[in-house]
Amino acid sequence: MGLVDRLEKFRMTHRQMAILTSSLALLTIFISIPIPMLIGPITRDFYNEIQKLPPGSVVAWAQNCAFGAYMTKRDAYRAVIYHSFDRGLKTILYSFDPDAPQLNAALMAYCNVEKKYGAVYGRDYVIFPFLAGEETAMAAVASDTRVLKTDLFGNDIETLPLMANVRSMKDIALTINDAGSFTFVEMWIRQWPAKYGNRALNTMVFATVAPVYGVYVHGALDGVRGYAEYERLTGYLGVDLISMNARNLQGLAVFIVVGLGNMSWAIARYRKREVKVRPLG
Amino acid sequence: MTEPTPTKLAPAVSRRVYQRQIPLFIVSVVAAIFMAEYFTGNPELTPPVKSPLTPVTAELSLWGTIIYAFTLLFGYVGLLRYQARRVQQRKTTKLAVLGGTCIGAAAVFSILGIVLPGGITGSQFRMWYTYIVAFAGGGMYTAWVHHPYNSYRYFRLTSIESATMFLTWILIVLRELSMFVAIWEPFYAIGTWVEGVPNTAVQRAALAAYAVGSMVLALRALVWKEPGLVEMEMA
Numbered sequence: 001m002g003l004v005d006r007l008e009k010f011r012m013t014h015r016q017m018a019i020l021t022s023s024l025a026l027l028t029i030f031i032s033i034p035i036p037m038l039i040g041p042i043t044r045d046f047y048n049e050i051q052k053l054p055p056g057s058v059v060a061w062a063q064n065c066a067f068g069a070y071m072t073k074r075d076a077y078r079a080v081i082y083h084s085f086d087r088g089l090k091t092i093l094y095s096f097d098p099d100a101p102q103l104n105a106a107l108m109a110y111c112n113v114e115k116k117y118g119a120v121y122g123r124d125y126v127i128f129p130f131l132a133g134e135e136t137a138m139a140a141v142a143s144d145t146r147v148l149k150t151d152l153f154g155n156d157i158e159t160l161p162l163m164a165n166v167r168s169m170k171d172i173a174l175t176i177n178d179a180g181s182f183t184f185v186e187m188w189i190r191q192w193p194a195k196y197g198n199r200a201l202n203t204m205v206f207a208t209v210a211p212v213y214g215v216y217v218h219g220a221l222d223g224v225r226g227y228a229e230y231e232r233l234t235g236y237l238g239v240d241l242i243s244m245n246a247r248n249l250q251g252l253a254v255f256i257v258v259g260l261g262n263m264s265w266a267i268a269r270y271r272k273r274e275v276k277v278r279p280l281g
Numbered sequence: 282m283t284e285p286t287p288t289k290l291a292p293a294v295s296r297r298v299y300q301r302q303i304p305l306f307i308v309s310v311v312a313a314i315f316m317a318e319y320f321t322g323n324p325e326l327t328p329p330v331k332s333p334l335t336p337v338t339a340e341l342s343l344w345g346t347i348i349y350a351f352t353l354l355f356g357y358v359g360l361l362r363y364q365a366r367r368v369q370q371r372k373t374t375k376l377a378v379l380g381g382t383c384i385g386a387a388a389v390f391s392i393l394g395i396v397l398p399g400g401i402t403g404s405q406f407r408m409w410y411t412y413i414v415a416f417a418g419g420g421m422y423t424a425w426v427h428h429p430y431n432s433y434r435y436f437r438l439t440s441i442e443s444a445t446m447f448l449t450w451i452l453i454v455l456r457e458l459s460m461f462v463a464i465w466e467p468f469y470a471i472g473t474w475v476e477g478v479p480n481t482a483v484q485r486a487a488l489a490a491y492a493v494g495s496m497v498l499a500l501r502a503l504v505w506k507e508p509g510l511v512e513m514e515m516a
Contacts, residue, residue, distance in 0.1 A: 012430070012433055014427040014430035017429055017430040018430075021426050021427070021429055022426045025426075036463045037462075040473065041473070066418065067410060067414050067415055068417070068419055068421055068422065069418070069422075070418075071415050071416065071418060072422065098353070101401065102401070102407065105402070105407060106407070109411075131342065131346055132349030132350075133346070133349070136345065137342060137346075140338060140339065140342040144335055144339060147343070149343075152402060153402050206473070207476045210477050210480050211480075211481040211485055211488075225456075225459065247458060248459060248460045250429070251458040251460075252458070252460070254432055254433070254454075257429075257432075258433050261434075262436075262437055265439070266438075
């Protein structure tokens with residue numbers, strides 16, 4: 001059988017694809033491939049927005065992510081928190097997903113800012129419990145932070161020094177959002193930065209905020225690549241740099257497979273044969 | 282002499298009233314309060330003018346959370362009831378299904394047992410989340426591992442439309458993979474341009490379509506031309 005005939009007969013099932021991509025991902029655990037990485041302008045924007053805030057400014061993070069997703073973002077979040085604390089910023093973590101209170105608590109425990117920066121809960125950062133209502137909840141908190149009477153641990157909001165001068169979103173210098181769905185990002189844009197004019201950063205994907213980039217959103221971490229770039233930029237290295245290696249290998253493999261699939265289809269078409277590919281399932 | 286056929290008594294309150302009219306009335310009142318609050322206060326002024334309705338909307342937001350919690354509870358109880366009934370009736374004899382059902386139901390009670398002593402901020406619950414939920418949740422994403430199959434299946438140069446989608450995919454992926462950017466840096470800017478310009482144009486057009494569609498839907502609902510889900514279910 002010649003090469004062209006072999007190419008024509010090339011087929012792949014979804015199971016084979018799963019085995020191929022997971023094998024390549026596993027490979028990167030054992031083999032590290034140092035590939036140079038360009039730090040893009042969107043990640044630089046993200047970095048600069050935090051960098052230019054005066055110490056003592058308050059950052060509000062609207063968290064809409066589920067806990068499972070947190071595991072794929074933990075080190076990038078840590079880099080954001082460390083960068084903020086390096087700059088002397090105060091952080092308020094809001095929870096608009098039922099998982100978010102645990103996520104925020106786990107993140108701050110992971111960062112351990114008390115040990116690293118001598119930070120004090122209530123003075124340097126605060127975590128709020130879940131507030132249902134999605135967009136309504138975001139709007140309510142933005143217009144009056146006292147909608148939430150207590151923090152996650154049941155402390156009265158009036159006893160938290162950080163919240164003393166934060167009455168509404170007007171008192172917040174910068175907002176950050178992450179979400180499991182782009183609709184949450186749109187809600188956040190409508191109710192926080194678009195309404196109150198805060199500077200805003202997003203840690204989901206750039207495509208979601210691209211239509212309002214530079215208007216309402218001023219920096220983004222674009223998925224794993226953005227996280228890896230930011231980790232390298234801040235020096236707080238994490239697992240995303242390894243993930244980029246896996247993505248490089250997987251991406252290259254998928255490119256080759258897609259190319260072979262097209263060649264197979266083109267040869268069969270030239271020979272006027274019907275191409276049958278197994279459907280999903 | 283034949284016995285009279287028993288007549289079925291009509292319910293005192295029809296489904297239409299408690300499934301549609303009452304919820305619609307509640308939603309309308311709550312929405313009206315929120316809208317009135319927006320127009321009666323002005324946070325832009327110095328000092329900001331607070332609406333007299335703000336405490337009401339704050340209370341309503343709090344009640345939103347409480348109702349949400351009970352809705353979740355209702356959902357969980359319903360799920361448990363369904364699982365228990367499935368085991369009881371043994372509609373399936375597959376051990377894997379029945380075992381999974383039992384494990385799922387037992388897990389709910391185990392988690393309740395973990396949460397009850399210290400609440401959601403207690404160390405037990407936090408440990409459960411950090412060391413079990415986090416990794417199980419992360420593991421769920423491995424189900425996505427076969428997704429690139431769709432790229433292989435659908436990215437074919439069979440028509441102008443599919444070729445356009447294929448080209449867009451290539452340009453984005455070239456930007457996403459640092460190895461290609463390391464070879465030729467402009468791949469980064471090209472991918473960002475695709476997301477920043479054509480993607481923005483499409484998203485804005487879609488948004489305009491949503492907006493017009495929502496307004497038409499709202500107007501139809503106002504004049505009772507839009508039946509809604511409950512009405513369609515009852516039809």
